[in-house]
Amino acid sequence: MGEIVNLRRARKQRDRRTKEEAAQANRVAHGRSKAERELTAAQARLEAAKLDAHRRGREADDQA
Numbered sequence: 001m002g003e004i005v006n007l008r009r010a011r012k013q014r015d016r017r018t019k020e021e022a023a024q025a026n027r028v029a030h031g032r033s034k035a036e037r038e039l040t041a042a043q044a045r046l047e048a049a050k051l052d053a054h055r056r057g058r059e060a061d062d063q064a
Contacts, residue, residue, distance in 0.1 A: 032040075
């Protein structure tokens with residue numbers, strides 16, 4: 001026979017695990033210094049500019 005499992009307790013453990021994963025992601029996102037946040041923002045802007053530079057046509061050309 002298999003092990004008897006209390007479904008209520010298992011559900012609570014699953015919910016706690018999910019909340020802890022979300023909390024960890026928030027710690028990573030919000031637990032950084034101002035310099036680190038600015039560096040990440042600058043890198044994102046640079047990547048966006050690189051991507052836009054490789055566009056094949058202008059947006060006005062696409063609409064015409």
